[in-house]
Amino acid sequence: MYLDRPAVNMGGRALTYDELNxxxxxxxxxIVDRQGEGxxxxxxxxxxxxxxxxxxxxxxxxxxxxxxxxPSFPEERIHYLxxxxxxxxxxxxxxxxxxxxxxxxxxxxxINIDELEGSLxxxxxxxxxxxxxxxxxxxTSGSTGQPxxxxxxxxxxxxxxLRDTVAVHFSPRDRFAxxxxxSTSGAIADLFDGLLNGAAVYPYSLAKDGFVRLAAWLIxxxxxxxxxxxxxxxHFVSALSSESFPHLRLLCIxxxxxxxxxxxxxxxxxxxxxxLAVRLGCGEAGKVSQYMIDKSTEIQNNDVPVGYAxxxxxxxxxxxxxxxxxxxxxxxxxxxxxxxxxxxxRMREMTESRFLSDPNGGDxxxxxxxxxxxxxxxxxxxxxxxxxxxxxxxxxxxxxxxxERVLLQHDGVxxxxxxxxxxHAGERRLVAYCVPHKWxxxxxxxxxxxxxxxxxxxxxxxxxxxxxxxxTTPAGKLDRHGLPVPDDTRPALDxxxxxxxxxxxxxxxKIWAEVLELKQVxxxxxxxxxxxxxxxxxxxxxxxxxxxxxxxxxxFLLNSPTISEMxxxxxxxxxxxxxxxxxx
Numbered sequence: 001m002y003l004d005r006p007a008v009n010m011g012g013r014a015l016t017y018d019e020l021n022x023x024x025x026x027x028x029x030x031i032v033d034r035q036g037e038g039x040x041x042x043x044x045x046x047x048x049x050x051x052x053x054x055x056x057x058x059x060x061x062x063x064x065x066x067x068x069x070x071p072s073f074p075e076e077r078i079h080y081l082x083x084x085x086x087x088x089x090x091x092x093x094x095x096x097x098x099x100x101x102x103x104x105x106x107x108x109x110x111i112n113i114d115e116l117e118g119s120l121x122x123x124x125x126x127x128x129x130x131x132x133x134x135x136x137x138x139x140t141s142g143s144t145g146q147p148x149x150x151x152x153x154x155x156x157x158x159x160x161x162l163r164d165t166v167a168v169h170f171s172p173r174d175r176f177a178x179x180x181x182x183s184t185s186g187a188i189a190d191l192f193d194g195l196l197n198g199a200a201v202y203p204y205s206l207a208k209d210g211f212v213r214l215a216a217w218l219i220x221x222x223x224x225x226x227x228x229x230x231x232x233x234x235h236f237v238s239a240l241s242s243e244s245f246p247h248l249r250l251l252c253i254x255x256x257x258x259x260x261x262x263x264x265x266x267x268x269x270x271x272x273x274x275x276l277a278v279r280l281g282c283g284e285a286g287k288v289s290q291y292m293i294d295k296s297t298e299i300q301n302n303d304v305p306v307g308y309a310x311x312x313x314x315x316x317x318x319x320x321x322x323x324x325x326x327x328x329x330x331x332x333x334x335x336x337x338x339x340x341x342x343x344x345x346r347m348r349e350m351t352e353s354r355f356l357s358d359p360n361g362g363d364x365x366x367x368x369x370x371x372x373x374x375x376x377x378x379x380x381x382x383x384x385x386x387x388x389x390x391x392x393x394x395x396x397x398x399x400x401x402x403x404e405r406v407l408l409q410h411d412g413v414x415x416x417x418x419x420x421x422x423x424h425a426g427e428r429r430l431v432a433y434c435v436p437h438k439w440x441x442x443x444x445x446x447x448x449x450x451x452x453x454x455x456x457x458x459x460x461x462x463x464x465x466x467x468x469x470x471x472t473t474p475a476g477k478l479d480r481h482g483l484p485v486p487d488d489t490r491p492a493l494d495x496x497x498x499x500x501x502x503x504x505x506x507x508x509x510k511i512w513a514e515v516l517e518l519k520q521v522x523x524x525x526x527x528x529x530x531x532x533x534x535x536x537x538x539x540x541x542x543x544x545x546x547x548x549x550x551x552x553x554x555x556f557l558l559n560s561p562t563i564s565e566m567x568x569x570x571x572x573x574x575x576x577x578x579x580x581x582x583x584x
Contacts, residue, residue, distance in 0.1 A: 002172065002198045009221070010050040010203045017198075020054055022122030027058030027091070027113060029120050032127075034109055035089055039133055041065045043087035044182075045100045048205045051113050052182045053191060055091045060135060060154075063127050064089075067137040067149075068183040071096050072207070076454045078103050080146060084346065085137055131155040137345050138185045138283045141390070141399035141459065149345030150185070150283035157192060159339040160286035163310045164193050167290055168250055168277060172198035174224045175247070179204055179232065180395065185283035186255060190227050199225075210554035211236050211538040212545060215243045222247040229255035229395025230262060231427050235535045237265050239542045245270060254279035254306065255395035256428060257383070260299040267295050280306035280383060282397075284354070284367050285335040289315065289381050306373075306383045313337035316366070317375055325374075332387050333371045340367050391420030393428055394535060396458045400430075403461065406454050407432060412442035415470055417478065418461060421485075424517055427535075432461035433470070433483055441466050444491040445529045462531040464491060488519045493529050497522040504567040507547060512563065515539045523563040532557070550574065 003018040015023070031042060042064045044055045052068065059066040067085045069078055082090075082105055092100035094114045104110060136152040164170065176194035178201050180187035194201040202221050204214065214236055218226065224247050228236070233253045251266060251274060258278050266276045276293040291307030293299075309315040316324060317331040325331035343351030356366040372384040385391075389400040400418045407416045415435040423429050436442055444464045451460045463486040471482030490497060497520065500506040505523050512521045516530050527537070537557040544552060544566075550573045552566075 005172065005198065006200045007195060008050050008053050008201050008203070013050055015050065015054070020057070021124070023054040023116070024057035024061055025122050025124060026116045026120040027054060027111070028061035028125055030111055030116060031058065031062040031064060031089065032125070034111070035062075035064070037063055037127065039063055039065065041067050041085045041087040041137060042089045042091060043082060043085060044068045045071055045090055045092045045096050045103075046113070046182075047071060047093070047095060048182060048207070049203050051093050052203075053195075053201065055113055056182075056188075056191070059091070060129075061125055061127070063129055063133065065134045065137055067139075068181075070181055070183045070456070071099055073456050074452060074454050075103065077147070077456065079105070081139055082108070084147070085139075085149060129154060131158075132342075134342075136188065138188065139183070140283060140397045141402050146402065148347060148350070151342045151345055152185075152188075152283070153342060156286060156339055156341055157188070158196075159312065160189055161192050161196050163287050163312065164189065165197055167287075167310065168252075168275075170194070170197040170199060170225070174199035174249075175222055176201045176225045177204055177218065177221075177223045177227070178202060179206055179226075179228050184396070185286075186227070186229075186281070186395065189281075189287065194225075206232065206538075207534055208553075208555060210541055211239045212542045212554075215240055215245075218245060218248065219243065224248060225250045225252070227252040229253070229392075230258050231256055231394050231535060234262065234265070234425075234427070235538055237269055238539065240269055243269075245274070248274050250275055250277060252277045252279055254281065256392045257385075257426075258304040258306075259426065260302040260304060263293055263297070263299050263304060266293070278304055278306055280371075280381065282369060284341045285313070285337065285369070286339065288313065288335055291380070303382055305376075305380045307381060308379055309381070312339060315375065315379075315381055317373060318368075327377065328374055330372055330374045330384055333369045333373045333381070333383075334366050335369060336364050336366045338363050338365075340365050386420075391428060391430075393420070393430060393458050394533075396456075398430070398459055403430065403432070403451075403455065403459055406451055407434065407447070410442070410447065410450050412436050412438075412446070417470065417480075417483070419480070419483070423462070429463070430459070430461040431463045431465065431486055433465045433467055435467050435469060439468075441492075443494050445494040445526075448529055457533055460533075462533065466492070488517055490518055490520050490522070490525070491530065493522075493525060495522070495524050498524050500563070502567070504548075504570055505563055508544070508563045508567055508570075511540055511543045511547070515543070521563065523567075526562055527557055544570075548574070 004016055006014050007017045007020045008015045042059045046052045056066050069081050089109050091111050132153050135154045137149040139147040139149050178190055230253050272295050278291045280289045281287040289307040289309050291305045314336040316334040318334050319325040319331050343355050354368050358364050370387045372387050374382050403418045404416050407413050413434050414437045418432045421431045465486055471479040500509045509521045515536050537554050548570050
């Protein structure tokens, strides 16, 4: 029915449903030829883009389990995910092949998806798959200090898509913006929301192309469904001026707290026909609840609810004893359903502690989410953050113990505590408090280099505070309330502070300092050492474009340039006299 319709489109590279299916079938035949028909993990090692999608489908068609590993992850994390998943086959592309070969483990085979044999038959394999066959492993930060793999079955994924389709009426006329990393549960849900409804999916890399071009891209591609984490939504609208989105009918945000101001932003910038959907979900239970907002919706006291439970599940609020909490009381959010994840990959004890069987022998189980919340009398859910040491950073679930573990492995760190904290704009960030073994202690530059070897960018703290000792209560316990709030002082870096030397450097230093919330920025300080991350980078680039009328790619800023280097690039692009800029 949809064979000739566009299925995936990225940067002018389009695949119809027929082409997507045939590419996936050829990959599936290659996989079965290499590994047989067992239900076992196959790793995907591809950049965000079109080839990831036939890779996922090909693995599923071969009866295997897909594990998406982001090539931007540190080498140690890539090694861990390959070892823990026990994947013995790795799907790469021409662009990621060298890195894939460098990380290939003994006994693991490699397939280049860009070089599939053209002689392979593109017809369906017609392998029989049970609904509860394993389909995907989605890794998140783990409480043991290592990532944990959430298991998904074909049944889980299909019911998540069914919930979404019924709730917001997806159709073949829709065009989905695929913004999130394909290694996340949110991206997988967005992908299959589109493909299983005959719609078109449009991958867009925020890390590569940023927010500056996003509005024009949405308009040009006539996107109808936009789904992102809350912080990404805020950064997107901060770059808007007078754009109009005539085709956009649905904005979905969640994964982080949503505030009343976010609703006001939606009302200001988007058409009356566009609906805002605030959601709560997780890899273990899929999409749990949804709250639909239009231009007439009023939000009270800055609290935006995450909505009402979908029909095929029940939301419970439990007290500290695991019993149902009193009406209106805050407690742990638990989800009861037939369609939960089977649990965690190779983590039986954790699975048994978080997924509770029905004591009456029924097929419903209860997942203890670790999130706090409360229910109104009519069943509307309000979210109140995490119960344990987990937090959400730019939509990614982070287990703080993993960050602390890596910091403590540094020879210069005696003690550390990492907390999730809101910055001045209300965005969640990580702050690391460290007690060094000796003074003068280690620099922030050194700690960032250390963490980058192991952790992805979103798990690296935005701010570091060095302490002589951790504050304690009279009972000798850690006094979290006594931890100082990070100030706007420039962090202790490897290099000394050097002030701007000309008007261009002064303007750049002002932009950097305002975005990063620092009093001063030196011309030889690198963006990442100052705590800058990908969302900061989009803000800086958009302001530079407005100020200097030059085009700079997002990755230029993320590759750790200095203000001195950036000023030189701007001067060259504008043809400024050499005496107007100092080149080093």
